[in-house]
Amino acid sequence: MRVALSLRARYTIWIVLILTGLVTSILFVVQRREVRMITEETKNRGVLTARFIANLNLRAMLLWDIETLQSNVEEQIDDNLVYIVFYDRFGRPLAGSRDIRGDRDIFENSRLSPDAGPDAMHVESGMFHVPGRSSRVLEIEIPIFAPESATRWGSVKTGHMLEDMHREVRNVSRILLGLGLAGLAVGLLASFLLGRRIARPIRNLVDGTQKIARGDFSHTIESDSRDEIGELARSFNGMTRDLLDMRERMAEANRKLVQAEKLASIGRLAATIAHEIRNPLTSVNLNIQKVGGSENLDEVEKEHIALCRDGIDQIEKFIREMLDFTRAADLNCDLFPVPQILESSRKILEGVFQKKNVRLDVKAAPDLPPVFVDADKIRQVLLNVLRNACEAVEPGGKVAVVMDTNASSGRPMARIRISDNGSGIPEKDWENIFEPFFTTKASGVGLGLAHARKIIAQHGGTIRVLKKQGKGSLFEIRLPCEEGR
Numbered sequence: 001m002r003v004a005l006s007l008r009a010r011y012t013i014w015i016v017l018i019l020t021g022l023v024t025s026i027l028f029v030v031q032r033r034e035v036r037m038i039t040e041e042t043k044n045r046g047v048l049t050a051r052f053i054a055n056l057n058l059r060a061m062l063l064w065d066i067e068t069l070q071s072n073v074e075e076q077i078d079d080n081l082v083y084i085v086f087y088d089r090f091g092r093p094l095a096g097s098r099d100i101r102g103d104r105d106i107f108e109n110s111r112l113s114p115d116a117g118p119d120a121m122h123v124e125s126g127m128f129h130v131p132g133r134s135s136r137v138l139e140i141e142i143p144i145f146a147p148e149s150a151t152r153w154g155s156v157k158t159g160h161m162l163e164d165m166h167r168e169v170r171n172v173s174r175i176l177l178g179l180g181l182a183g184l185a186v187g188l189l190a191s192f193l194l195g196r197r198i199a200r201p202i203r204n205l206v207d208g209t210q211k212i213a214r215g216d217f218s219h220t221i222e223s224d225s226r227d228e229i230g231e232l233a234r235s236f237n238g239m240t241r242d243l244l245d246m247r248e249r250m251a252e253a254n255r256k257l258v259q260a261e262k263l264a265s266i267g268r269l270a271a272t273i274a275h276e277i278r279n280p281l282t283s284v285n286l287n288i289q290k291v292g293g294s295e296n297l298d299e300v301e302k303e304h305i306a307l308c309r310d311g312i313d314q315i316e317k318f319i320r321e322m323l324d325f326t327r328a329a330d331l332n333c334d335l336f337p338v339p340q341i342l343e344s345s346r347k348i349l350e351g352v353f354q355k356k357n358v359r360l361d362v363k364a365a366p367d368l369p370p371v372f373v374d375a376d377k378i379r380q381v382l383l384n385v386l387r388n389a390c391e392a393v394e395p396g397g398k399v400a401v402v403m404d405t406n407a408s409s410g411r412p413m414a415r416i417r418i419s420d421n422g423s424g425i426p427e428k429d430w431e432n433i434f435e436p437f438f439t440t441k442a443s444g445v446g447l448g449l450a451h452a453r454k455i456i457a458q459h460g461g462t463i464r465v466l467k468k469q470g471k472g473s474l475f476e477i478r479l480p481c482e483e484g485r
């Protein structure tokens with residue numbers, strides 16, 4: 001099974017491997033050089049010592065004074081110089097330290113060839129054993145020549161303890177190892193910190209993209225770095241903004257599509273109804289009127305006839321509203337003062353308001369510019385909204401209209417606010433009431449406000465419900481007043 005490693009883990013592993021390899025090879029090279037230097041130095045020191053001993057004993061050697069030679073040997077050996085052996089020109093031992101007299105290999109054999117010149121020397125390392133002591137030694141043998149003579153008198157072999165050298169090598173190795181470990185630790189710490197610096201913004205990015213993938217387009221990825229990761233975060237944020245925008249536009253387009261589909265079906269339905277019902281309804285209406293006009297009806301029959309006529313009125317109203325709503329309407333625009341359109345609507349509804357004893361207050365700002373509209377259509381809108389207001393208030397209630405101007409994104413707009421002190425509209429229905437067939441009334445059709453919105457939108461305006469202080473509802477209609485048209 002493949003294990004998925006995080007970027008940071010992979011980065012750290014690589015850094016550790018590279019660092020370890022680097023530190024190890026550097027240490028290896030340095031250590032080898034150090035060891036070679038220490039060995040060389042030990043050898044040079046040993047050769048110097050051997051020459052010094054040869055010079056010291058030259059006289060005894062020339063005089064063939066074996067006794068002095070022997071006693072010198074015993075005096076001259078110390079902790080570091082473990083043995084000395086003198087040989088004659090034929091390689092036979094003349095004198096040697098006591099400790100190695102038993103060791104035939106060391107004592108009896110000269111390593112130099114009989115014809116070795118003044119610069120010849122033999123250097124070798126080996127084990128040196130005496131009871132209670134066993135160590136590695138560096139054995140050096142050099143020839144002894146009489147001053148200004150080409151004749152070799154003999155040779156001297158010295159054994160130098162390598163203990164010191166080994167100790168020095170161990171010390172150097174230990175220091176190097178310590179340095180290496182410290183370097184490795186610093187490197188690891190640095191890579192850990194660097195890894196975190198690199199990994200954290202990437203982690204943020206990954207978390208952000210996961211949130212966005214789950215559909216949370218409002219999430220923005222925080223990043224203030226100027227590097228590639230910051231750039232990635234920024235372009236990601238840009239992409240989410242675009243996505244969010246697109247989603248909203250699609251939702252809006254979808255809503256419009258549904259709306260258009262709904263309107264189209266209402267249109268087809270309305271046409272069918274008009275065709276199928278209108279003609280028979282007209283004849284039913286006529287006949288009922290005829291029957292109702294007869295003299296021979298008693299009170300109960302007259303009441304029944306009246307009920308029938310109410311029903312027929314209701315059906316006619318329904319058909320009329322539906323046809324109004326669906327009829328493809330080309331606007332027939334001209335410049336009209338808003339108060340004039342309102343006044344004509346008020347006149348039409350005067351009877352309705354009076355019947356319910358509802359007061360209608362109208363206020364208009366003095367310098368209202370005219371609007372370029374289809375006055376019949378706008379009157380239709382005002383009629384629908386005012387009729388709703390009248391229906392919503394109790395008998396004796398109040399409806400108020402205020403007209404003024406107000407700018408929206410630099411464009412002057414005529415504003416008509418219609419408020420009442422009636423039942424009010426719950427906030428959750430503020431948009432629903434503009435949907436076709438939304439009604440809360442027993443004999444309502446639910447097309448009045450849908451129709452109103454359609455007309456206002458055709459004029460490039462808006463109609464909406466606003467929050468109202470106190471009881472009742474407040475509708476606001478805004479129409480662009482394009483001066484100079």
Ligand SMILES: Nc1ncnc2c1ncn2[C@@H]1O[C@H](COP(=O)(O)OP(=O)(O)O)[C@@H](O)[C@H]1O
Nearest residue numbers: 388389392433439440441444445446447448449
């Ligand atoms: N001024 C108002 N006060 C309270 N409710 C209102 C008002 N105007 C509209 N409404 C609500 O909006 C609904 C839709 O109105 P509308 O489209 O004119 O259809 P209808 O009047 O046939 O019911 C109404 O049924 C009513 O619930």
Ligand SMILES: [Mg+2]
Nearest residue numbers: 384388448449
């Ligand atoms: Mg209505």
